[in-house]
Amino acid sequence: MANMAALNQIIEGTDTDPMADESVELTEGQKACLRLVDHHLTSTEIGRFLGISHFTVDQRLDAARRKLNAATRKDAAKFLRLLNNVRYPSHSYTKRKTLSEGNMAQAKAQ
Secondary structure: OOOHHHHHHHHHOOOOOHHHOOOOOOOHHHHHHHHHHOOOOOHHHHHHHHOOOHHHHHHHHHHHHHHOOOOOHHHHHHHHHHHOOOOOOHHHHOOHHHOOHHHHHHHHHO
16 A cells, blocks of 8 residues: 655655755764675674674664664665665675675675
């Protein structure tokens, strides 16, 4: 079912596209979490990798989602990727279990 707020925005012609506002400021922690979400990791996996609790991961992702005006954490990760004009190789969209430690370090550094 479609999000009623999104439908109202379409009807009213209001633009809530985060890409329209280039002043969106994300913390490095928020960016790191979003990059790992884009690689299909869970909050627990991200927390273990970054050495923080999954609660902290969830807080960072929720704050980033709100700043980017995204409906979901996956949408926020896509917005970040688009803002940074990053193209991942097609294999990065496979299951998260195929993501090696080297690839996770690369994702964290991007």
